[in-house]
Amino acid sequence: MRALIISNPKSGTSETMLGEVIGTIESLYEEIIIKKTQEIGDALRFAKESGSFDHLIVIGGDGTLNEVVNGLMTLELEERPTIGIIPAGTCNDFARALELPIQPTQAASIIKSNHEQHVDVIQVDEMYALNFVGVGLIADTSRQIDPGEKESLGSIGYFLATIRQFREADPFQIRLRRGDELLYEGDVSFLYVGNGSYLGTVPTKLETQSFSDGMLEVVHSSSIGFPMIRQLLAQQLGLDQKSEEWNHFQTSYVEVELNEPQVIDIDGEHFETDHLAIQIREQALMFLTP
Template sequence: DGIDRVIAGGGDGTLNLMVNALMKLPAEKRPEMAILPVGTANDFATAAFIPEQPRQALIAAIDGFASRVDIGQVNERYFLNVASGGFGAVVTAETPPELKEILGGGAYALTGLLKLFDFQPIYGTMKIGEYCFEGSSFATAVCNGRQAGGGMVLAPDALVDDGLFDIVLYTLDNLPIPATLAPPSSILGWLFPFKKILRAPEVEFTPEEGPRQINLDGEPYSAETFRFTMHHGALSLVLPPDTPLLGEDR
């Protein structure tokens, strides 16, 4: 009570912890949230155009305007940015902290190259809106934000206020979804050049051999079935006026 705004100082994992704490409060008692990006990768902050310099970021966090943004939920956990499974989750989980301290976000790219030849696609059943299909994917990302894993652009057009997930599948299966060429700036784009994107407020995925581990904003989470729900406008978040993550009706 009496707290109007909280500032989360850290990386994407810190933002995840803060979001989960705030979402446990009644909606009318949730304070605004601001971001001071001093973590390893800062994927959400980078995509949101939050200043990299701590002093500028702190000024923006204190004086900036808060906008209503969506919060994703998978089972009992919440997330702000991206939930990733498959190859991306393996890379995030197995990148040594010492390597991240030396290379920053580049540590994820190096680990990805080292893990490439050992990875096997994940087979399972997925329900996205009107689509329900079985198949395998090298990587799957349920995105509220746009990038993860130290700068990998997964959903270049995702918005955090449209009430929808951007669901990204890197697969060679002949699914009834148009394929697009992955952006070359992403390591996944180089390794698995074709991806498929759908938008929906709810997603469900059941891997054939469960339980499986995914990453929520870089934090590990395991389950046998993953049920995703979008909470539209659930949190007030301080974002720059020129952020590309908000729609035209901001």
């Protein structure tokens, strides 16, 4: 077998870590090629050129993984190598969803087990994501996080940014459609369309959450301030979540119409638009899992 390793030194991947990972898995392969990213877009480009490899091993965080996914989705299904993740970022949300160890050599040992699992991919217009699409409070939180807090505090930095945004969140109007069917119309403080089960290291705890069921999880709420905090705490504590302000449903496709352009967060990547077409690409990628 042949393996391509895409390593992001900026995510905290040291030469020692890289050496430990290679030492753990090298007996599996006849050839290992290592490519290190230097700037945004490198992982995307490397993934596009990975069709001749059996395994593609990503050493990095959620941003590096997002680039890899977008690169792989340009390949035909049968050309896409199986993906192994060595978490090296701040949150590593999809690695957590796959229940992978955060410690590098332990994660590398999972690759040696060669247990494979199909995973769905979210398609957002011409972009792809594994974990989530966020609008409103979710997008504003990740965009406004202080870089110093992110580097020094990790996931706690996301928590602090969330608290700040609770005070400043403004509702916005959306329409959710599935073909000719109007699913929802009204003001919301956030929209979450998810496939993974973690957001900023915090488990979403949606009862129907699965990354391999061919369905998207759609959650939106019109509450802000303390009611929003109370609702989120109830969800995390497993309490009754019934509320007229809180809506959750599943679908394989949803069209999002916004009255004005909003910042959109797709697995940590940000842009502005007033319209999104979101669908699930069922079992589009294969991952090495416990």
